[in-house]
Amino acid sequence: MFLRRSLLTRHSVLPGFDLALGFALLYISLIVLIPLSAAFLKTFTLSWQQFLDATTTPRVLASYRLTFGASFLAALLNAIFGLVAAWMLVRYDFPGKRIVDALVDLPFALPTAVAGIALTAIWAENGSVGHWLPFKVSFTPLGVWIALVFIGLPFVVRTVQPVLEDVNRELEEVSATLGANRLQTFSKVIFPIVMPALLTGFALAFARALGEYGSVIFIAGNMPMVSEITPLLIITKLEQYDYAGATAIAVVMLVVSFVMLLVINLLQAWARRRQGGLA
Amino acid sequence: MTTVALPATLAAAGAAAPPNLRRATGEAPWVRRLVIGSGLLFMTLFLFVPLATVFHEALKKGWAVYLAAIVEPDALSAVKLTLMAAAISVPLNLAFGLAAAWVIAKFEFRGKQVLLTLIDLPFSVSPVIAGLIYVLVFGLQGWFGHWLQAHDLKVIFAVSGIVLATVFVTFPFVARELIPLMQAQGIEQEEAARVLGASGWQIFWRVTLPNVKWALLYGVILCNARAMGEFGAVSVVSGHIRGQTNTMPLHIEILYNEYQFAGAFAVASLLALLALVTLVLKYWVERLVQGEKRSTGDRVE
Numbered sequence: 001m002f003l004r005r006s007l008l009t010r011h012s013v014l015p016g017f018d019l020a021l022g023f024a025l026l027y028i029s030l031i032v033l034i035p036l037s038a039a040f041l042k043t044f045t046l047s048w049q050q051f052l053d054a055t056t057t058p059r060v061l062a063s064y065r066l067t068f069g070a071s072f073l074a075a076l077l078n079a080i081f082g083l084v085a086a087w088m089l090v091r092y093d094f095p096g097k098r099i100v101d102a103l104v105d106l107p108f109a110l111p112t113a114v115a116g117i118a119l120t121a122i123w124a125e126n127g128s129v130g131h132w133l134p135f136k137v138s139f140t141p142l143g144v145w146i147a148l149v150f151i152g153l154p155f156v157v158r159t160v161q162p163v164l165e166d167v168n169r170e171l172e173e174v175s176a177t178l179g180a181n182r183l184q185t186f187s188k189v190i191f192p193i194v195m196p197a198l199l200t201g202f203a204l205a206f207a208r209a210l211g212e213y214g215s216v217i218f219i220a221g222n223m224p225m226v227s228e229i230t231p232l233l234i235i236t237k238l239e240q241y242d243y244a245g246a247t248a249i250a251v252v253m254l255v256v257s258f259v260m261l262l263v264i265n266l267l268q269a270w271a272r273r274r275q276g277g278l279a
Numbered sequence: 280m281t282t283v284a285l286p287a288t289l290a291a292a293g294a295a296a297p298p299n300l301r302r303a304t305g306e307a308p309w310v311r312r313l314v315i316g317s318g319l320l321f322m323t324l325f326l327f328v329p330l331a332t333v334f335h336e337a338l339k340k341g342w343a344v345y346l347a348a349i350v351e352p353d354a355l356s357a358v359k360l361t362l363m364a365a366a367i368s369v370p371l372n373l374a375f376g377l378a379a380a381w382v383i384a385k386f387e388f389r390g391k392q393v394l395l396t397l398i399d400l401p402f403s404v405s406p407v408i409a410g411l412i413y414v415l416v417f418g419l420q421g422w423f424g425h426w427l428q429a430h431d432l433k434v435i436f437a438v439s440g441i442v443l444a445t446v447f448v449t450f451p452f453v454a455r456e457l458i459p460l461m462q463a464q465g466i467e468q469e470e471a472a473r474v475l476g477a478s479g480w481q482i483f484w485r486v487t488l489p490n491v492k493w494a495l496l497y498g499v500i501l502c503n504a505r506a507m508g509e510f511g512a513v514s515v516v517s518g519h520i521r522g523q524t525n526t527m528p529l530h531i532e533i534l535y536n537e538y539q540f541a542g543a544f545a546v547a548s549l550l551a552l553l554a555l556v557t558l559v560l561k562y563w564v565e566r567l568v569q570g571e572k573r574s575t576g577d578r579v580e
Contacts, residue, residue: 034446214514
């Protein structure tokens with residue numbers, strides 16, 4: 001009864017608060033919080049200088065540039081085509097629409113290692129798409145980008161789609177009645193409504209891409225300074241038994257993840273407010 | 280009762296709207312074709328082609344090679360380990376998901392937002408880091424490393440480490456599916472059951488659980504798909520011992536790196552089939568939930 005008395009802000013006749021909350025907190029602590037704190041505690045065994053040395057060598061800096069750059073560009077492409085795809089699925093009818101709609105979630109359901117070898121088979125120099133191209137995709141930063149586009153694809157579609165479905169069509173009619181052409185109606189009426197969802201989808205795809213490992217490593221070729229992503233560098237350090245070095249880089253990535261989580265929460269809160277105001 | 284026909288109500292009639300109004304609230308045919316064309320091209324290139332490639336590469340050398348790659352002992356033991364890791368981690372996360380959804384959806388309490396953020400946390404952590412933190416806790420150099428060694432126990436490079444890493448990465452799925460639905464359903468039915476004298480477990484089994492069964496099923500499906508397919512986190516803690524600590528995704532990696540492409544894609548095709556089953560079940564469950572929503576909506580009206 002301790003949790004119930006000290007935490008509840010509204011009286012409830014329902015039972016099970018202490019048991020359920022107690023179990024949930026114990027589980028989160030054991031599975032997530034205590035192990036995560038191990039990463040931060042481990043870095044405290046390093047001095048500030050050692051930490052900086054481990055996280056800012058040229059090879060590590062090159063991996064940040066690749067990971068952040070490719071993730072950003074992949075999320076950008078997903079934002080553009082995710083909006084196009086969501087629009088197509090909500091507003092138009094075409095043969096096979098249901099199958100396409102169901103297939104959007106494939107990157108969530110397909111294991112990353114499977115995606116990784118499939119993408120390599122497609123984009124390699126002798127691959128089904130790769131052999132048509134005059135330039136190399138696999139074993140270059142371009143390959144990393146392709147893999148990150150794949151795994152980020154569902155995020156924008158699935159955040160924009162429901163908002164687009166809820167857009168009040170009467171707003172568009174009013175806009176047309178007042179003399180706006182279709183492009184003006186889209187850019188001044190519809191786009192501002194879906195914008196928060198679009199940004200949320202972008203942030204989700206970006207955050208996911210930052211930590212991605214399985215789908216990238218096969219197509220990337222993993223050349224140091226060129227096509228080596230930060231998560232792979234962590235594994236490389238671990239395999240060399242450089243636990244402190246691996247953990248230092250991991251902590252940098254964790255801090256970035258937490259910031260992204262905060263940004264996404266703020267974006268979602270903003271989207272909810274906008275939606276509430278317009279519904 | 281007569282009403283003045285406004286343009287807006289005409290448009291609501293859809294096909295009955297005059298052509299000039301349809302032009303004003305719809306896109307020109309070439310825009311429509313461009314959107315559908317580029318959208319489909321993008322999705323074909325990034326969704327359909329990768330999926331088809333898995334099956335094409337798996338069967339390229341014929342069924343005999345395909346079957347041989349799957350019934351090979353190392354592949355079978357990888358399948359077994361993958362099934363086992365999922366069979367342990369999914370029920371654990373199911374129990375957690377139910378407990379977390381119960382407190383978040385049915386009670387108002389301080390720190391609720393913090394709890395919600397904590398549940399999302401594993402989604403934002405790289406799978407590689409998920410593996411790393413367990414190495415730091417249970418590895419030889421880790422917090423419990425000496426103690427485990429002294430008692431002849433192994434977590435890292437053993438099955439229990441694989442299960443732990445899998446639990447971590449699949450942690451939020453069930454909770455995330457249940458929370459929004461249970462919040463939307465409110466607490467009136469549970470309160471009514473309480474007033475009528477039902478015990479806590481009776482309320483849970485007879486009121487709450489039947490109301491969320493499809494979302495629960497969907498959460499379990501997603502959790503299972505991710506549990507069976509997890510690669511990065513498991514890769515860090517497994518040690519890649521063939522026939523012992525290799526899951527299916529790790530087995531695929533080893534075969535691929537040894538240039539046994541047909542074998543790698545054969546095992547991959549099993550996981551791709553699992554992904555397809557997941558997508559079909561998701562589609563089916565979503566339709567059921569929508570149908571249920573419509574029928575309960577009718578009743579309320």
